[in-house]
Amino acid sequence: MDFDLSEEQRLLKDSVDGLLKASYDFENRKKYRAEKGGYSKAIWGKFAEQGLLGLPFSEEDGGFGAGPIETMLVMEALGRNLVVEPYLDTVVLGGGFLRRGSAEQRAAHLPGIIDGSKTLAFAQVERDSRFELGNVKTAAKKSGAGYTLSGEKFVVGHGDTADTLVVTARTAGGQRDAKGVGVFLVPANAKGVDIRGYETQDGSRAADIKFDNVEVGADAVIGDAENGLSIIDQVVDDARIALCAEAVGAMEEALKVSVEYIKERKQFGVAIGSFQALQHRAADMFTALETARSMSYLASMASSFTDLDERAKTVAAAKVQIGRSARFVGQGGVQLHGGVGVTMEYRIGHYFKRLTMIEQQFGDADFHLRRVAAAGGITE
Known part of the structure; x- marks a missing residue:
């Protein structure tokens, strides 16, 4: 099997390594962590300028249509430099859900992700859920054409700076049932959303978030509201x-x-x-x-x-x-x-x-x- 990188992949690797070598030494990282939100908006803007934020999205959605090897190269570089910007939370997780969402959802959110003006966070972990993705107690009850969300999520990566939260909530069944779990796009500033941010042990940011009768429309659901797992x-x-x-x-x-x-x-x-x-x-x-x-x-x-x-x-x-x-x-x-x-x-x-x-x-x-x-x- 050929493990050599293509010319385009080598150029991507050199580009990311060059950017981080020039602007992300250990002392600069300390300064970025001290900025509001716990990361550098200027560096995030450079990620956008180099096309890193649009890497995995299709060309039809304004991205570059790159594959998993390109993402691997970027993530390796982020690991080498202990980068604290929310690439995993926004591009990999948030963008991953949107790539599987509707054309309207992609059109509403992906341009902002790609140009660096919008960040996302995945709100999934609950008090007793441990590592089980289907262990969901947060409730999403039908309310007219939309839903009302109530519950708590913990250790939401960069949840205190995200513009939009991707929230798992139960629409039917018991707490551990595979069926009855939905995925919802919730504006971070929506009424009833209470966010408490903090620094994690590795120098990044996370948040504990409460949802108190938060109302969202039917267009907030990614995929099937009862089969999102x-x-x-x-x-x-x-x-x-x-x-x-x-x-x-x-x-x-x-x-x-x-x-x-x-x-x-x-x-x-x-x-x-x-x-x-x-x-x-x-x-x-x-x-x-x-x-x-x-x-x-x-x-x-x-x-x-x-x-x-x-x-x-x-x-x-x-x-x-x-x-x-x-x-x-x-x-x-x-x-x-x-x-x-x-x-x-x-x-x-x-x-x-x-x-x-x-x-x-x-x-x-x-x-x-x-x-x-x-x-x-x-x-x-």
Whole structure:
């Protein structure tokens, strides 16, 4: 199988790497996090100028019609630079739902996403839902031609700065029933929406959101209001694939800064990188990184599988390996640095925090291992 990038893909990679190298060093990242909303609007504008925000959308919708490999390249670059802008939440998640929505919904929202004037957030996690996408208590009751939403969502990525919320809510059935889950587009400033934002441990932003009899029209529903879980599964798998790529980028840089550190740090008059035990640890970290990279490639290719069960199983398997590798590389990087590795002044601690969040996001390694086992394992 040919894993070489096409000329267009190489140009995209060079473009993203060049942009971030010029404007996203560790000190600038601190400044961006301190801006209102927790990220840089100027950098977000540059993403729009370079076409990154329109990458996965069809040309008919004003995008570039790129595929999963292009998204993988972008996410790897974002991971290497610990980018805090809401690319995953707006383009991958929000855009993923809109790509499966109506022509009217795409026309209303995609131009704003592509030009950088609109951001979205996916409100899915509930108090007892854990990683189960179909465990939904938030209610969407019929009200005339539309719906009234009531409930709570937690840890909504960039939910305190989003213009539009993509909300999962139950229209029928019990709390854990697969049938009866709908997906709704809700303006963040709608009456009855209460948003409490906060900083997450990896330096990003999230919000807890309450919906108190929030009224939306029938045009707010993405797909079928009672059979939205299949769309949710597909979009969240797209997000898992993107997270796998981001983790590979973060692990790659975490290993790089760790090796640089042990080459410079001296003890007993010699660089600690000359100690065989530390060399072995760095080599094991490299092996974990490359194993994760292979699984990230597989997950990106699985994005185009027409067999949705096989697609889901492959993505779950990739998330298992990504989670294990991320933990090993993150912990190893901190251990190679010693006590300073957990201080705010050293980059490795920030990579470890982001990798820890990725391992938990949309299911940890144990959760996805159970999914793979229940599906019969990977046979090919």
